[in-house]
Amino acid sequence: MKRLLYLFIIAGLLAGCHRTDPRNPYNLPIANTIEIYQAQVAENPDTELVDLQEIIPGIDLFIPYATSQNFTGVPIYTSAKAFLCKPVAEALATAQDSLMKIGLGFRILDAYRPYAGTLYFYKVYPDTTFVANPAKGSIHNRGAAVDLTLIRLDTGEPLTMPTAFDSFSDTASHLFMDLPPEVLENRALLRNIMETYGFSIYEPEWWHYNFRNARSYPLRDVSFEELMNH
Helix, strand or coil: CHHHHHHHHHHHHHHHHHHHCCCCCCCCCEECCHHHHHHHHHHCHHHCEEEHHHHCCCCEECCHHHCCCCCCCCCCCCCCCCEEEHHHHHHHHHHHHHHHCCCEEEEEEECCCCHHHHHHHHHHCCCCCCCCCCCCCCCHHHCCEEEEEEEECCCCCECCCCCCCCCCCHHHCCCCCCCCHHHHHHHHHHHHHHHHCCEEEECCEEEEEEECCHHHCCEECCCHHHHHHC
16 A cells, blocks of 8 residues: 555655656656656655765765756756765675775765756767767666776876866766877776776766666756755
């Protein structure tokens, strides 16, 4: 009975937002209120968006979308935070533990992204190789994708990778091989550790990884502040 009640709440609220919410122009099944989000989490706790700084104490965050230093030229997020669905965050924490044994760690560049960000990204740069099609939504909107690189724990310095983050070029691809041996090794190390713990590459972007069954997680358009305060 409780399960049916939650399903009824979610279905009703989603149907209402499809008719009236201009933030959802493609009528996707997006949780764009904290009430819908909470009902989803009550139905399936694995869909909870958890704060990476709580799951991985000391995790290095560098979130360009919380600044103007990104491809849009303006801040997209109001907080330099990173959230992922619980199983995704736990897998990343296990991967970080493994890296620490060799003196390395992750630097998180982006994680969960509210759907409003995807709409804006596509408006600025409508190339679906590098920017998700808002008619389908992004894996980032599901809290099941993470953008990241590797750092040395003793210095905090990042390992050299093929390009800077969000370099929309062929050089960013996993297929691009005309690179120094050290760079190829660093890219391969990141890929190997991520694939070991349940993530897969997005071929055009060396920094982007999707968790297994990523599309099974719901699309969200809930702000960081709502997640922190709910």
